[in-house]
Amino acid sequence: xxxxxxxxxxxxxxxxxxxxxxxxxxxxxxxxxxxxxxxxxxxxxxxxxxxxxxxxxxxxxxxxxxxxxxxxxxxxxxxxxxxxxxxxxxxxxxxxxxxxxxxxxxxxxxxxxxxx
Numbered sequence: 001x002x003x004x005x006x007x008x009x010x011x012x013x014x015x016x017x018x019x020x021x022x023x024x025x026x027x028x029x030x031x032x033x034x035x036x037x038x039x040x041x042x043x044x045x046x047x048x049x050x051x052x053x054x055x056x057x058x059x060x061x062x063x064x065x066x067x068x069x070x071x072x073x074x075x076x077x078x079x080x081x082x083x084x085x086x087x088x089x090x091x092x093x094x095x096x097x098x099x100x101x102x103x104x105x106x107x108x109x110x111x112x113x114x115x116x
Contacts, residue, residue: 010083014075026068027086032057035079039063040072 012020014037024030030039041053056076057063065071073081 009085012073012079012081012083014073014079014081016075016077018075020073021070022073022083023070024065024068024083025086026066028065028068029084030057030063030065031082031084032059032061033080033082034059036076037079037081038074038076040074041067042069042071 010022012022014020014035036056036058039055039057041055043050044053045051055063059079073079
């Protein structure tokens with residue numbers, strides 16, 4: 001995807017027992033629309049030991065993914081899941097476009113005008 005383009009939401013339909021590995025950006029939001037999933041996060045270090053982290057989500061539950069990286073979605077039952085990209089990523093692109101358009105609208109038609 002080209003720079004400056006928004007990442008579209010990702011919708012997944014999982015059958016019971018299916019595991020789907022997904023790369024997520026920091027700040028993405030995971031929405032379980034139907035069914036249930038167990039989210040397996042990358043290993044974390046805790047006092048020189050690795051720690052396996054996971055979270056179980058049921059239908060209509062939402063979880064913000066603070067860290068980016070690869071996660072695994074394991075369907076505990078047939079599930080419909082939506083991954084929403086970080087809201088801020090599109091915000092700055094849109095804001096930049098609005099400011100550029102505003103700057104162009106405020107610029108005099110004949111270019112710069114000299115002082116009298």
